[in-house]
Amino acid sequence: MSTRSYAVTDSITMLRRDLKKILRYPTSVIFIVGFPLLFLLLFVYVFGGALGTSVANLGNGSTSYVDYIVPGLVVMTAATGSLGTSSSVNVDMTEGIIARFRTMAIFRPSILIARVVSSMMQTLTSMALIFGVALLMGFRPTAGIGEWIMAIGLLALATFALTWLGVAFGVAAKTLDAASNAPFPLIILPFVGSGIVPTESMPNGVRQFAEYQPFTPIIETLRGLLMGTPIGHNAVIAIAWCVGLSIVGFLWARKNFNRDRTQ
Amino acid sequence: MAITARGLRKSYGDHVVLDGIDLDIAEGTIFSLLGPNGAGKTTAVKILTTLIKADGGQLTVGGHDLAREPDAVRAMIGVTGQFSAVETLLNGEENLLLMADLWHLERRHGRRRAAELLERLDLVEAAKKPVITYSGGMRRRLDLAMTLVGSPRVIFLDEPTTGLDPRSRRGMWQLIRDLVADGVTIFLTTQYLEEADHLADRIAVLDHGRLVAEGTAEELKRRVPGGSIALRFADVAAMDAAARVLGQVTRHDDDLSLHVPSDGAVATLRSVLNQLDSASVAVENLSLHTPDLDDVFLALTGNMERKASA
Structure with missing residues (x-):
């Protein structure tokens, strides 16, 4: 008897379970949107006046700081989503329900598959909300339909990678505290990259780090697609990072997933 | 046989x-499977339930x-x-329907089964309420209902009444x-001797990872030498x-009582009372003590402890 034949049915059942919980208790969505939204408001309305004029020379004629910062904060949403995923996976793992699932003849990977899909839906919805608010605040992307489709594809890929990392953190962490702290650096990375200010303005050392960390090429590619700034090699590097992080996250999550966690 | 084990072993590092x-x-x-905390009961259940x-x-x-x-x-068991x-975060009914889906029951059948179990476990009123609002006893009943959704043939209950009030415990029994009665096999772990005595056809006493005794409640009780008359x-x-x-008596000076070994026969009791009568000794209070599983348990597990520390 193989449970593989239940792969689709069980994944859908698990996905329904996840979505029901998210819709009923949308606190995680509030956190995922709240963090980047707060920064959006803070940076545009508080720091924007001072930063804007020196930063927003996008080379495409736009001098609006909101146009510069939105790609970085949207990518940051993938990181806050990852953090949300990590904590909810950790709560799940340490509660008895997962132990119950393990004693049932179901397609086991369906638990993680559903988690990744529901987290992605949650994060992508959050990104749409950020875009919505940004548009109200005067964000004026120059992208056409084609660019938008590619931008959404890129965001989905980045979200996929960071969600798997979040799942891996959540499965590996021994406590909920650890699970919600471990992905925190991911939220900071857009700051130490080209998310808020261009990397050229940073001192040596920081600047090298900023240019070689995964968020910068992703942000630069997104900015290029949305605002028409030059993309160069960034697209390839961004995709490579996403694929690499997905694989690491997936393998790491799988390694720890089969351990019994209830004590 | 519903469950068989030969030479089941498990250790965590050096700890057997x-x-x-x-x-x-x-x-x-x-x-x-009866045993004190840390005897290995839960580990046995975890292994047998994959x-x-x-x-x-x-x-x-x-x-x-x-x-x-x-x-x-897994397709045969419930835990x-x-x-x-x-x-x-879901309500009682949703929990049962989730199980029905994971048992791959046909949709209508799943709904009927959920309704039936809500009824049987007295959860009809709570069916639409989130489980987070349930009392301990209700959660335990829902937990059992979820286990029963797929009509498993072998059910593992790991300390199913720990933490329940006496009434809920009776209900669970x-x-x-x-x-x-439905022909299901039940593997029950407990640290309550009374529970094992009430429910189990056979009892095995687990202590420090070994079975120190196995048999019916009666057989186990017989292994403890005699009861006593307390005067x-x-x-x-x-x-x-x-x-x-x-x-030949045991003195308990603290509560002014004597324990006389007894097989519980009326003749023994009568002879003890007659002896006291003829010596004109007044007895204030008398009670008969027949060996129960507590004695068995203490005798068996106590011995093991002494052996281990020797």
Whole structure:
């Protein structure tokens, strides 16, 4: 008897379970949107006046700081989503329900598959909300339909990678505290990259780090697609990072997933 | 046989949790694994329910080899663990329907089964309320209902009544008895001797990873030498007098009582009373003590402890 034949049915059942919980208790969505939204408001309305004029020379004629910062904060949403995923996976793992699932003849990977899909839906919805608010605040992307489709594809890929990392953190962490702290650096990375200010303005050392960390090429590619700034090699590097992080996250999550966690 | 084990072993590092356990549990019976905290009961359940792997031993559940066909085993079993395995953010009915989906029941059948179990476990009123609002007893009942959704043939109950109030405990016992009436096999762990005595067809006592005794409740009780007659006196003088008359007794000076070994026969009791009468010793209070599982348990596990520390 193989449970593989239940792969689709069980994944859908698990996905329904996840979505029901998210819709009923949308606190995680509030956190995922709240963090980047707060920064959006803070940076545009508080720091924007001072930063804007020196930063927003996008080379495409736009001098609006909101146009510069939105790609970085949207990518940051993938990181806050990852953090949300990590904590909810950790709560799940340490509660008895997962132990119950393990004693049932179901397609086991369906638990993680559903988690990744529901987290992605949650994060992508959050990104749409950020875009919505940004548009109200005067964000004026120059992208056409084609660019938008590619931008959404890129965001989905980045979200996929960071969600798997979040799942891996959540499965590996021994406590909920650890699970919600471990992905925190991911939220900071857009700051130490080209998310808020261009990397050229940073001192040596920081600047090298900023240019070689995964968020910068992703942000630069997104900015290029949305605002028409030059993309160069960034697209390839961004995709490579996403694929690499997905694989690491997936393998790491799988390694720890089969351990019994209830004590 | 519903469950068999030969030489089941499991250790965590240097710590041996199960040290060569043999089990033969017949279909349609309640088997109770009895032992103090940390004896290895939960580990045994986790292994038999495919949650963790044994280090060694031949194990079958429902005729399927645990190591070779874990999914076939999973398709036959239901588990209610020590910690509640319910989805606290969903309501009771949704929890049952989730189980029905995961058992791959046909939709209508799943709904009917859920309704039936809500009724049977007295959760109809709470069906639409989120589980987070349930009391401990209700959660436990829902947990059991979830285990029953797929009509498993072998059910593992790991300390199903720990933490329940006496009334809920009685209710749970009745449910467990009803289950066996349907021909289901039950593997029950408990630290309550009374529970094992009430429910189990066979009991095995687990201590420090070994089975120190196995049999029916009656067989186990027989392994403990005799009961006693407890006689309480008004003062030390009366107690001393009685002790002189009766000869072979155990003195309990703290509550002025003597314990006379007894097989529980009326003749023995009468002879003790006659002896006291003819010596004119007044007894204030008398009670008969027949060996119960507590004695068995203490005798068996106590011995092991002494052996271990020797």
